[in-house]
Amino acid sequence: MAQETVELLSAGIPQEASAKCTLLLKKCVRLLETFNPKVTTVDAYMDDAKFLQDPMIGEVELKFIHQVFYGCHRYSKLLRLFVTSFAFKVPAIAIRSEQGLYQVLAYLLFFRLDELGLQDFRKFIFCGYGSPPAIFALMQYALDREELNDWVMQEWLKHYDPDYLDEDVLGKLHRRADELRPLMSDMQLKATGVAKSGGQRGPGTVKSDKKPTEFEPFNLTAVKPRLIPEPESAVHKDWTAHPVPAHINRTSLAAIQEERKRQLEEEKTKVAAKYSMDDEFTLETASRRDYETIRTQLQEDADKKVMAECTFQPKPNKRIMPTDDATVRQNVAQVLREDARLRQTLQAEHDLLKQYEAELHDASDFYSWQDRMRKKDFLEEEARTKERIIQTQLARDVAAEAQEATTRMKTIQAEFQKKDMQVQLEAKERQHEAELEQKQKLVEQTTEDREKARVAEQEVFVTKQEHAEQRRREKEIDLAKKKKEEESEMERKREIIRQIRALERAPRESAKVFDRAEAPAHGFLEEMSFSELKERLKVMEIQHARSVEAKRERQLAKKVEKHELLTEKVQLLARVREQAKEHLLESKDHARKQRVAEEAKKDRHREDVLIEVAARLESKKKEKKDAERRLRKELQEIATKQQFQLSSQDALEAKKNADHVAGLNREVLRRQDRLLLEQHKEDHVKVRAKDQRKRNVESDHKQYMDMQDTADRRTEKARRADTAFRNEMSNANRHARDLQYSQENKHIDMCGHSANAYWKRCSSLPALHA
Secondary structure (H helix, E strand, O other): EEEEEEOOOOOOEEHOOOOOOOHHHHHHHHHHOOOOOOOOHHHHHHHHHHHHHHOOOOHHHHHHHHHHHHHHHHHHHHHHHHHHHHHHHOOOOOHHHHHHHHHHHHHHHHHHHHOOOOHHHHHHHHHOOOHHHHHHHHHHHHHHHHHHHHOOOHHOHHHOOOOOOOOHHHHHHHOOHHHHHHHHHHHHHHHHOOOOOOOEEOOOOOOOOOOOOOOOOOOOOOOOOOOOOOOOOOOOOOOOOOOOOOOOOOHHHHEEEEEEEHHHHHHHHHHHHHOOHHHOOOOOOHHHHOOHHHHHHHHHHHHHHHHHHHOOOOOOOOOOOOOOOOOOOHHHHHHHHHHHHHHHHHHHHHHHHHHHHHOOOOOHHHHHHHHHHHHHHHHHHHHHHHHHHHHHHHHHHHHHHHHHHHHHHHHHHHHHEEEEHHHHHHHHHHHHHHHHHHHHHHHHHHHHHHHHHHHHHHHHHHHHHHHHHHHHHHHHHHHHHHHHHHHHHHHHHHHHHHHHHHHHHOOOOOOOOOOOOOOOOOOOOHHHHHOHHHHHHHHHHHHHHHHEEEEHHHHHHHHHHHHHHHHHHHHHHHHHHHHHHHHHHHHHHHHHHHHHHHHHHHHHHHHHHHHHHHHHHHHOOOOOOOHHHHHHHHHHHHHHHHHHHOOOOHHHHHHHHHHHHHHHHHHHHHHHHHHHHHHHHHHHHHHHHHHHHHHHHHHHOOOOOHHHHHHHHHHHHHHHHHHHHHHHHHHHHHHHHHHHHHHHHHHHHHHHHOOOOHHHHHHHHHHHHH
């Protein structure tokens, strides 16, 4: 039987893989176009999509579609902005109906290229789904960093972090640009028919011998500018400002609003006086009965009479509380939960008793210590709060004083900065004039160099034309020789293919008789015939039936044991519940008695407090009366003494005047000393401030000079480094061009024209190899 040939695409991909990639892309695009995030979620829509229930889609393919759909939805903002900018950039190539396909390919290119691999990504690109020129332009746009920065980067930065875009999205793709270059060359050949690397034309392109049309502008008459005479005298217009009206200062906004309201009311009154009620027409239709209103009123009265019987509200019965216990039906889960809770309680009590037995003390000492420490912490916190308030007030005063000192310092610094700024502006103006003069000289020198460059370019152009004509004649000779070699090689390969097909058409024996009692003899361990396998199956079925019966008996025994254990637990829980009920009643009774005792204790305490307060009030009243009595007695004694002192009042007055004069003299001397000391301090501060300002000016000038020296050194160093770098880059570029030119000549001399991309792809087909 002859081997079936597989139809190949232009990129060497089997038709089966191409159809599979096309199917996957179509399903992904349809999911994106029909999905509505306001109605459903991604996972729910994947489960509900009926067009995914295709027998050609396996589990792996469905997982791939799901991941691509989820990724496109997750990065929808980035992908939509990218596709939209691409459509606006190349509207003649991009097709609006294929935007979903561009979004899927962009997601695979930006986020899944490392996981997918270049080979599988090549299959999706060359599967035939989509326009090849548009796909080639899309990949070219994605790999061009400058185009992305101009068209879409500004919108991307509104939603994503710059480091994430540079490192994880664009950086990861552009680092693999060298690996994608062969793919771009093949895609360009498919899209345009011309490969970028060799410059060869595709099989469907034809070069025309006619020269392209050169457009020349029409020889139209130039428009002459119209001469407009200048005005004899310029029009001068002076703007004069009128003084502020005097009435503005005599009024206010509220008064203006009140005046406007008053005028509005007067206008309304005038208008109402013009149109009185007597001027209106009196029509007979106004005296007619309003049958619609009467009918509506009668209908409402009839409805009220009908609904009067439905407004009865019976008196609600008094609620009777049930006296018996409620019957609760228990299930297995409830019994097990209650039993587990009981066991946890018993275990906790057992651990507590065991701990008390081992350590011979409980946690009462700890609780008392904890209460004392909490009180102590509360008092310490109050003390800290008072201290914090004092510190806050002190900090506020210090901050105000520091702010005033900072303001004064900033004022002094501002004065010096103004002078320094003036000096810098003058120096900058002088530097600007020097730079302008230097640039003018550079422009003159550049103009002279540009004329020399035109002459050199003309000489190089003539040399290149001669060299190109020589290369063209050599290529024609090589092409003729190559064509003869290819024809002989193709004839030899056709002869080999005919021989292979003749060998494949030879008949072969492929029939074999089947015997049920004979072993297959494939070389495996424990091989059996068909009849032996049937016997072994019967034996295994009997053993399986026996094992099932034994398992059923074990399960029944476990079920009975479980039922007995559950019954015991229910009985135990019932006893525990009764004990808990009795304990609850006892605790309620004890709590009630304790509550009554506490209320009685509070009443006694309240009476004692009232008695003590009354006693204190009485004692305070008594003390107040005693104080008043003592005050009266003291006043009486003072009045008696004053009567005895009237006789010596003149002598006391003279002594008082002398003491007053001596005190005034002392105050004058003290004030003079204080003013002299303050003046001395102020003079000393002024001298220190003057010295400090002088030192500050010298320090600032020194710092400025140091900064100028440092900047000059850095500028000179950077200028030398830039000159060295430019020379190095120029030498490297010249060396690279010379090396590339020598490599191309060497490659052409060694291989001729068989190294282009199209012939490499044709020679890689398996059917052409011997």
